[in-house]
Amino acid sequence: MNIRYLLLCMVLLTGCSQNDWRSASRASSGLAPDPATTPEAVLQVYGASAYGWRGWFAIHTWIAAKPANAERYTVYEVIGWRERRGLPVLRIEAVDSPDRYWFGxxxxxxxxxxxxxxxxxxxxxxxxxxxxxxxNEYRVFPGPNSNTFPAWVAQQVPDLELELPFRAIGSGWAD
Structure with missing residues (x-):
């Protein structure tokens, strides 16, 4: 057996597992300011490596907003598995920690x-x-996906001046 083939198999098998992402996915990364001590309005966009092997080349992106004097953030994101459960893929939800780890x-x-x-x-x-x-639609490639969403929002709100990185695969789908 070719040693390169064996090494590639090992990388693929270990790369598809991101250890125990469940415990880390609830933790704040410390990027979002605490609403209790931050009265000003805050608008942030995050990107994290996609789950499993896709994370080698792609990211998942989402938007978080906290109006002035708000106690919580609102997170806006598209999540593909919601479609399989009969839910809209667009999730808009009030949260305490908008900067949580994404699958580790x-x-x-x-x-x-x-x-x-x-x-x-x-x-x-x-x-x-x-x-x-x-x-209500989701396709990993070419889109619409989690990266199509913030790219589309940026088109509608040019003053946002959001430029997504190359790894935001699907961000050009709505062009």
């Missing part, structure tokens, strides 16, 4: 807006999210 992968901050003018951006993002045309 620590998110990175792709956009961080705070303070003056952010309240208006949050309202525009919320409206764009609610108008998202593919809230």
């Amino acid at each position: 992968a620590k998110p990175e901050l792709l956009l961080d807006r705070r303070g003056a003018g952010v309240q208006e951006l949050i309202l525009a993002v919320d409206q764009a999210a609610r108008d998202y045309p593919w809230k």
Whole structure:
């Protein structure tokens, strides 16, 4: 047996398992400011390596918003498995920690807006999210997927000035 083939198999098998992601997926990564001590409006976009082998080349992205003086964040994201359960793939939900690990992968901050003018951006993002045309459709490739959603929101809200990285596969689907 070819040693390169054997090594590739080992990498594939270990790469599809991200250890115990269940315990880490509930933990905050520390990127989102605490609403209790942050009265200003906050709008953030996160990206984290996709689950399993897809994480080698793709990320999952989501948007988090906290209006001025709000006690919680609202997270906006598209999650494919929701479709199989008969749910809309677009999830809009109030949460305490919008910066949780994604299946064990620590998110990175792709956009961080705070303070003056952010309240208006949050309202525009919320409206764009609610108008998202593919809230019941999901395809890993080429889209619409979790990266199509924030890219589409960015098209509707150009003042957001969101530029997704190359690894946000599916972000160009709605162009």
